[in-house]
Amino acid sequence: MTRSQLIDQIFQKQTYLCVGLDTDINKIPKHLLSSPDPVYEFNKQIIEATKDYCVSYKINTAFYEARGVKGWESLEKTVNYIPDTHFKIADAKRGDIGNTSSQYARAFFETLNFDAITVAPYMGEDSVKPFLEYKNKWAIVLGLTSNRGAKDFEMQKTGNEFLYEKVLRTVSEWGNDENLMFVVGATQADEFLNIRKIIPGHFLLVPGVGTQGGSLKDISEKAMIKDASNNLQCGLLVNVSRAVIYASDKEDFAEQSKLEAIKYRDEMKNYLAH
Numbered sequence: 001m002t003r004s005q006l007i008d009q010i011f012q013k014q015t016y017l018c019v020g021l022d023t024d025i026n027k028i029p030k031h032l033l034s035s036p037d038p039v040y041e042f043n044k045q046i047i048e049a050t051k052d053y054c055v056s057y058k059i060n061t062a063f064y065e066a067r068g069v070k071g072w073e074s075l076e077k078t079v080n081y082i083p084d085t086h087f088k089i090a091d092a093k094r095g096d097i098g099n100t101s102s103q104y105a106r107a108f109f110e111t112l113n114f115d116a117i118t119v120a121p122y123m124g125e126d127s128v129k130p131f132l133e134y135k136n137k138w139a140i141v142l143g144l145t146s147n148r149g150a151k152d153f154e155m156q157k158t159g160n161e162f163l164y165e166k167v168l169r170t171v172s173e174w175g176n177d178e179n180l181m182f183v184v185g186a187t188q189a190d191e192f193l194n195i196r197k198i199i200p201g202h203f204l205l206v207p208g209v210g211t212q213g214g215s216l217k218d219i220s221e222k223a224m225i226k227d228a229s230n231n232l233q234c235g236l237l238v239n240v241s242r243a244v245i246y247a248s249d250k251e252d253f254a255e256q257s258k259l260e261a262i263k264y265r266d267e268m269k270n271y272l273a274h
């Protein structure tokens with residue numbers, strides 16, 4: 001998916017919600033456990049319930065890899081089920097020496113039909129570049145993450161700047177705003193204005209709203225972007241996983257997740273109007 005297609009979807013649907021399919025077989029409603037592939041069944045119903053209120057789905061591969069071959073099958077079926085109108089993110093946090101990264105890129109962009117993959121920048125340019133070589137595919141590089149451990153490296157000074165600032169500045173030169181996004185956690189709201197000074201045009205994938213407590217209002221006010229003609233481009237994909245998909249553990253789980261997604265859409269609609 002291209003940047004302009006993504007922006008069109010955002011404004012058509014008045015939402016920049018990304019629903020995180022962090023589907024844990026131990027947390028899904030018990031009545032699904034008798035179906036042949038309970039995780040896929042759960043995901044299908046969540047997708048049907050939420051697809052009108054979000055523009056993207058993020059599949060965190062850990063929840064699937066943990067179940068071995070069966071989990072990988074659920075993942076493959078799920079990504080194929082997501083409509084092509086939606087931006088499909090593999091949250092796999094990959095990145096290795098060049099020829100290995102090329103294999104990861106093949107796995108997620110060719111064998112599986114993802115639009116984007118999350119990438120850890122620690123190993124440098126040759127570890128990120130293979131993900132940038134695919135037309136209309138994206139690398140979403142970890143910038144400033146939402147977790148406590150962000151202070152251990154990302155928020156340490158290297159010279160005059162924080163390590164995460166150096167990452168944003170350097171990595172943004174390896175690609176452009178048509179193939180590169182950055183992860184910035186919603187729990188890091190104080191840094192958003194600064195981040196927009198360093199990368200004024202790139203989309204941000206923002207997890208940390210919902211269960212982790214980040215404020216949608218705060219980040220939307222600080223980090224939305226405009227083009228040269230002063231038209232709003234949004235520039236944000238806000239991921240919510242648990243707070244949407246586990247809204248209920250009863251038979252009404254899909255209906256409840258839809259209501260949660262609608263709440264986020266309604267709030268986002270307001271911010272897109274300004």
Ligand code: OMP
Nearest residue numbers: 060118145146183185207211212240241242
């Ligand atoms: P919830 O807290 O349940 O909404 O889930 C957040 C999702 O975003 C999980 O899949 C995390 O792995 C992911 N995530 C973070 O929570 N923090 C980050 O800094 C980066 C990510 C990510 O790359 O998506």
